[in-house]
Amino acid sequence: MSGTQQTELALEVRELSRTFGARKALDKVSFELPRGAFLSIFGPNGAGKTTMLKVLSTLTPPSKGTALVTGLDVVKDAVELRERIGFISHNPLLYPDLTAEENLEFFADLYCIDDPKARVKELLTAVELNHRRLDAVRTFSRGMIQRLSIARSLLHKPDVIFLDEPYSGLDPHAMDILDSLIEQVRAEHTFVMISHDLQKGLELCSHALILAKGKIVLFDEREAIDPDAFAATYRATVGMGVS
């Protein structure tokens, strides 16, 4: 697949497997996601959700199968693909001893963004942290750190944003701010989010996927999903154990 080829699909996952020793974290997973979609991934602990996100974001290579993100192979085109993806985790991926501004300027340099100071200021304003730009991140609340983490992930205007339980540990006010931020940029990006919150995940998504023991139990468009039946399927997977 050419590195610059444009495709209407944001994700094309074919027979994707990832093993750790004898344990199959992902077992022949296949699905497709159109550009601009919002995919919520559900599943019990150890189902392979984080492994899937790590493979799709080039952090972990697959053992077998292929995965294309915006038409780019996660192994062969990894460096180019990293320019097109953003990652927000419950882990902030920020340096606590640097200020908010220094953190964003550091990542702006890693992505070689033109006029990094202007872009950093624009994003700090967007996440309402401009007034704290000179404060060390270690002095920030959980909600503020998560907002800064979102700014970090948007610095290079990625096509696809991966979110690994982004609401974890947030108070209701911080959750509202995160909702608002996602809503503001939703039209311009494809989102792939891991969530344990069925209501929140279904509320945001255009597509939903349940993963258990490394396999897809259910994958469908949100419009085709009956929330009660979906919840029952999800609860059933919790008893399936880990992959």
Added chain:
Amino acid sequence: MAAKTQGLHISGMRQFKAILKKDIVMELRTKEMLTSMGLYALLVLLIYYVALSQAGSSFDVTNIAGGLLWLAIVFTSLLGLNRSLVHEKDQGCLDALLLAPVDRPVIFFGKAIGNLVFLLIVEVFVVPLFMLIFQAGKYANLSAVGWLALVLVAGSVGIAGVGTLLATMSVNTTGKDFVLAVLFIPIMFPLLLAVVAATWAILKASPDMAVYWKMLAVAGGYDAIMLLAAYALYEFVLGA
């Protein structure tokens, strides 16, 4: 090292400078590595002082000064090398670095040069103190100081390069301090032999420049080979 994709003009040099600057700014702010390395080196010197206090005035410390000095430097560097990667790992920042479109060798050189700078800063204070306390440089003239500085740089380059690679390998292991030490010292053995011999050759009453240059060449060769190996292996090590 420039590529244009997604409207971004990727520059390895800009990324390298960013990683190095970030490490230096963080260290100047926290002084965590410099303080712990400096204090540890002072404690080692104190132990040497106690150990050698009974040797008597006839004992010429210059015969073993090279070994003592490099022992202190190696143990001190282990402390700093561990901290440099643990910083990244603790906050998940290593993942953030890996998610960015940065060639892995750029990360290696950024971290390794940072470690080299911190090690050299500690040496600037510790080496003169060592010479003063133990009178290890009593035969050395001004030019010997320059030759000694050259050995210190050659040894420190190897320590920082190999140490950064091994610290990256060990950062995901449970007993990372132990694992780093167990891997580091045997791999550093040829370099240690060379720099200890070169230091001895320059500090003795009649400097032996033939031995000095031979050992410095060995150290330089070791540095070149190990840096190339680290450059080639770093992507594999990060992905493992």
